Amino acid sequence: MQEKKQIKIKARDEDLKGIYSNLMQIIHTKEEFILDFFLASPPQGILASRVIMSPGHLKRMIKALQESITKYEDKFGKIEEAEVPERGIGFNVGEK
Numbered sequence: 001m002q003e004k005k006q007i008k009i010k011a012r013d014e015d016l017k018g019i020y021s022n023l024m025q026i027i028h029t030k031e032e033f034i035l036d037f038f039l040a041s042p043p044q045g046i047l048a049s050r051v052i053m054s055p056g057h058l059k060r061m062i063k064a065l066q067e068s069i070t071k072y073e074d075k076f077g078k079i080e081e082a083e084v085p086e087r088g089i090g091f092n093v094g095e096k
Contacts, residue, residue, distance in 0.1 A: 019048045033058045 021037035023045065028034065035051040053061070073079060 021048050028055075031055075 019037070019039075021039060023038040023040040025036045025038070026033060027036070032052055032054060035053075036047055037049045037051070038045045039048050069079065
C-alpha cells in the first residue's frame with residue numbers, strides 16, 4: 001500500500017479571519033487563470049485578493065466546489081442564484 005503524504009499548513013492569524021468579496025473577475029492565459037476578488041462598495045471598490053492557478057488545478061477546484069454545493073443543498077435546501085446587476089461594472093485598475 002502507498003503511504004499518504006501529509007503537508008502541514010501554516011496560516012497567519014490575520015489570514016484566518018478571511019476576506020469578504022462581493023465581486024469577482026476572471027482573466028486567463030493559456031498557462032494560468034487569474035481570479036481577482038473585489039469588495040465593490042460605491043463609490044470605489046478595492047481588490048481584496050488575487051489567486052493565480054493552473055487550468056488543471058482550477059478545473060479540480062470547480063469540481064470540489066460543485067460537490068460542496070451539492071452537499072450544502074442536500075442539507076440546507078436549494079441556493080438561489082443572486083441576480084445579475086442591471087448595469088455593467090467597469091474597472092479602472094490602478095487608479096486611486
